[in-house]
Amino acid sequence: MDLKSQFEAAVANSKTLSEKPSNEVLLQLYSLYKQATEGDNTAEPPANPFDFVAKAKYQAWEALKGKSADAAMEEYIQLVTKLKG
Template identity: 40%
Template sequence: MSLDERFNKAAEDVKGLTKRPTDQQLLDLYGLFKQATVGDNETSKPGLLDLKGRAKWEAWNGRKGTSQEDAKEQYVSFASSLLQEYA
């Protein structure tokens, strides 16, 4: 299977988790997904009152400089560990 195929499968598989991962795990998953699909975060930082948007922005922005291929590999690996823990 190619990297893109493994990435897409992992993205689908995590939607079927039977238990909810921790907030930090979900933020890590989000940051890796955005870095893998979009690349570096070039959006403006959300305001102080948008706590959820700010946390997601920081999770993505923390991955800046990671190539999309590396982010996909990390996403597949992280998703696999979540599937073992929460499936």
């Protein structure tokens, strides 16, 4: 199975986890997914300083700047595999 197929399977598996992951792990999944599918974050930072969720998501994705899509896919697959146990 090629990397893209494994990634798509991991995305599907992430939606069927037996337990909801912690917010920290959810941010990891989000940022790795965005980096794998869209590349570096080019969006403006959230304008509302009290929108903590948007700010956390933005910062998590921004932290992956420069990571290749393939590397992000591999990390995402490994994380979902670990979460599935």
